[in-house]
Amino acid sequence: MTLQEQIYELFLLEKQVRGLNRRLEVASYQHTQMQSKLTRLQTQHEELAAQLKQTQAHANALENDAKDVETRIDALREQMSSVTNNKEYSALLIEVNTLKLSKGKIEEEALVQMEQVDSLQSQLTELEAQVQEQKKLVGAAEGEVQARKEEVGAELADRSAKRDAAAEPIAPDTLHIFNRLCDQHDGEPLAPAVEDNAKRMEYSCGGCYMTIPLERVNTLFTQPDSLTTCPNCQRILYVDDVLREQMDARAAKNKG
Ligand SMILES: [Zn+2]
Structure with a gap:
């Protein structure tokens, strides 16, 4: 064989090896893309779950605050029932009214937080479904990579060996x-x-x-x-x- 023929043979085998490798690369590239989207969704899910937990805790704390104010109002009313002094009665009444106002505000804020909890909850449910869907896609892409490996693996090994054999008689330079x-x-x-x-x-x-x-x-x-x-x-x-x-x-x- 002349050098030109040797090089041409090597060229044909190299082309086949590259073609087979590309088929594997396409499948594993798709798998990587699917996997990174899954990771992104899972991170979003974690962040949202943390936000939900925090908002829920805030809403609970506000509800407890409202209960505390309620208890103080009850105590003041109790006190009012035993008061005989008019001035003292008026002072207690002002305090009760002020506390009622502040309790109203706390309850309003608690309501806002609870609505936020509901909204986060439904976003989380939706995201959960997306994560599950993406997991299926990743699984399918994994199967595809495996199938391609089985499909071209033996051929690739064969062509690579032939390519290496064809390269052997050619000078390193x-x-x-x-x-x-x-x-x-x-x-x-x-x-x-x-x-x-x-x-x-x-x-x-x-x-x-x-x-x-x-x-x-x-x-x-x-x-x-x-x-x-x-x-x-x-x-x-x-x-x-x-x-x-x-x-x-x-x-x-x-x-x-
Ligand atoms: Zn040219």
Whole structure:
């Protein structure tokens, strides 16, 4: 096998490995998204539950305050019934009326707090339902990840092993270039040379569509054990079936 053939084989296997990996990544990405939404909902739920607890405690304290005031009013009324002095009676009456006013205010505030408790309670119930729903989605996404693993796992292991075997005879420097180009061009480190005009012998890169000088195209054909790259995008050029047929046809025609 020539270096060009070795690189091309590696390229095809690398593409398959990347494709299989992507299928796994899509599933696990979705799972991660679902899981983080669940975590957000659970945090909201905790915060709301804490707020509810606090509001409920505040409402209870106000109700107790109102009861205390009520007890004091009862005591003052008791006192009034045994008073004979008019002045003392009036003073107690003023105190009772003042306490009644303040009790009214406390009860109003307690009512506001209780309404808040009801509202928080229903928000919490709704959120609880959302959490349960999201848990189902996370479970389904987990199943999807597992299914994808079972589906592509064996194939991925097989292709990865073949890819590694195909990389073995290639020099480390060349592999380094190949891998760098893979990362740069999203798993497309190779590009076919394309014949734009046979008569004028014009060629371009199938990756970036820029012109390739004729001398590089010649090197591509005459030196199959070296790498020919596109001068623009640096992708490794190869001769695809289309170009090979065009060249062979021309060679036959020239012979005849
Ligand atoms: Zn190019």
